[in-house]
Amino acid sequence: MRGATSQCVLLGSLACGLWLALLLAYLLRNLGTEQLAGEDPGTVWLLGDRRPAPHPAAWLPAPQERFGRPREEEELDEERLEMSPGNKRILYVPSDLNDEALTFGFNVTKSRVLGDEREVSDTRNEMCRKKRYPYHLPMASVVICFHNEELHALLRTVSSVIARTPAHLLEEIILVDDYSDLNDLKEELGHRLEKFWREVKFIRNKRREGLIRSRMIGASSASGDVLVFLDSHCEVNQVWLEPLLDAIAKDPQMVVCPLIDVIDSVTLQLRPSPLVRGAFNWHLQFQWDHVFSYEIEGPEGPTTLIRSPAMAGGIFAINRRYFSDIGQYDRGMDLWGGENVELSLRVWMCGGRLYVVPCSRVGHIAKQPVQYKQALLQAMDRNTVRLVHVWLDGHKEQFFRRRPDLKSIAYGNVTERFELRRQLGCRSFQWYLDTVYPELESLMLS
Ligand code: UDP
Ligand code: MN
Numbered sequence: 001m002r003g004a005t006s007q008c009v010l011l012g013s014l015a016c017g018l019w020l021a022l023l024l025a026y027l028l029r030n031l032g033t034e035q036l037a038g039e040d041p042g043t044v045w046l047l048g049d050r051r052p053a054p055h056p057a058a059w060l061p062a063p064q065e066r067f068g069r070p071r072e073e074e075e076l077d078e079e080r081l082e083m084s085p086g087n088k089r090i091l092y093v094p095s096d097l098n099d100e101a102l103t104f105g106f107n108v109t110k111s112r113v114l115g116d117e118r119e120v121s122d123t124r125n126e127m128c129r130k131k132r133y134p135y136h137l138p139m140a141s142v143v144i145c146f147h148n149e150e151l152h153a154l155l156r157t158v159s160s161v162i163a164r165t166p167a168h169l170l171e172e173i174i175l176v177d178d179y180s181d182l183n184d185l186k187e188e189l190g191h192r193l194e195k196f197w198r199e200v201k202f203i204r205n206k207r208r209e210g211l212i213r214s215r216m217i218g219a220s221s222a223s224g225d226v227l228v229f230l231d232s233h234c235e236v237n238q239v240w241l242e243p244l245l246d247a248i249a250k251d252p253q254m255v256v257c258p259l260i261d262v263i264d265s266v267t268l269q270l271r272p273s274p275l276v277r278g279a280f281n282w283h284l285q286f287q288w289d290h291v292f293s294y295e296i297e298g299p300e301g302p303t304t305l306i307r308s309p310a311m312a313g314g315i316f317a318i319n320r321r322y323f324s325d326i327g328q329y330d331r332g333m334d335l336w337g338g339e340n341v342e343l344s345l346r347v348w349m350c351g352g353r354l355y356v357v358p359c360s361r362v363g364h365i366a367k368q369p370v371q372y373k374q375a376l377l378q379a380m381d382r383n384t385v386r387l388v389h390v391w392l393d394g395h396k397e398q399f400f401r402r403r404p405d406l407k408s409i410a411y412g413n414v415t416e417r418f419e420l421r422r423q424l425g426c427r428s429f430q431w432y433l434d435t436v437y438p439e440l441e442s443l444m445l446s
Helices: 002-037 099-104 108-114 126-130 151-164 187-196 210-220 241-250 320-325 339-349 374-391 393-402 415-423 429-435 438-443
Strands: 081-083 090-092 140-146 170-177 200-204 226-230 234-236 254-263 277-280 286-289 316-319 353-365
Touching: 099 108, 108 151, 140 151, 140 210, 140 241, 151 170, 151 187, 151 234, 170 210, 187 200, 226 241, 226 320, 241 254, 241 316, 241 353, 277 353, 277 438, 316 320, 339 353, 339 374, 339 429, 374 393, 374 415, 393 429, 429 438
Parallel strands: 140 170, 140 226, 170 200, 254 353
Antiparallel strands: 081 090, 226 316, 234 353, 254 316, 277 286
């Protein structure tokens, strides 16, 4: 009898368990589709890059793009992969992707709904929130260059700076319109900026200059002690500027980057990034890299400034005079790309320092670069070749072995940049490898 009862109980519980498991599976499946359905299917689109990520950690925010986050391989739909010839970037282009999203690189519908201003969650570490900075710090000129940026993303960038920067530290915001042709960015933008007339200076380029020269145009009309460069689709977080200014006040040859949080290109939600440093591979492509745990074991813990071999490029702060002293940017570089690695090498090799400041957080829309035009790809390649010739010394071959197609392309005249290197008395690339970024040598055979 006892045996029969326990058999009944056992069978009953097994049946119950089975039903529960089935119910759970059904619920999970539905939840998944509901979430997707809520994400505006017209603009749900993904990008991937099939080059293996240099580090397996999925949390690294941007191995391939300057900021974008790679998707898992299996999320890609093979039929929709396209190869762009220049840099083998593989793009995922759903057929129902709307044209606007293709133009801007993110979910435009969502951006319009969010509007010109919003609150964002404080992504800083607890220890950062307890930190105090001197009241008197150098003043900042924030330079934001844009070319055909989505209006609301641009306005959120400006309004986030105004809302979250103490007025006594903000000399000005300099907007440089790099010859945009979108209607929204003409009169409409002018009207929307009227309320910020005290803070915002507006420059419109008379021809397309590209990001690199536009930044120099912005910098030349700045009067703050420190230049802070931002992309035109950012949202700065609480107390973002003080830690950057504080580091530069202590050492004017210090170039500093905030920790860049990811604003998802589809949902536009802010995703906090882990502590990372900037680096690059032998293709001279920027990538995020792990921070060694011993670097944050000191008393400052996760608030410690992190030595960084390279910067992502879009967002950083630099003493204005120092920016001029070390030769700004290479004027011979076009449009966009390569300038971040060039400046990083120049800073390190010519006596400066480059650090990530983890208590300064800036959100950046990790755009999907689905519409890289041929001209942009060519500019990136040409810019990179310029920097290879000026800065890589005997290690040039490491680059050309991987990009034999670039060995004989025309890259213009680099005499002035060589002369700058001589005048500044810069160290060798071997010194940089030995002292700043020894991990690159281990990638020598890859
Ligand atoms: N930009 C510009 N002129 C150009 C190309 C880009 O002013 O010819 C601006 C662009 O609007 C953005 C910034 O430069 O504010 C960086 O470009 P993007 O965000 O496309 O680069 P990513 O963040 O993908 O590295
Ligand atoms: Mn950007």
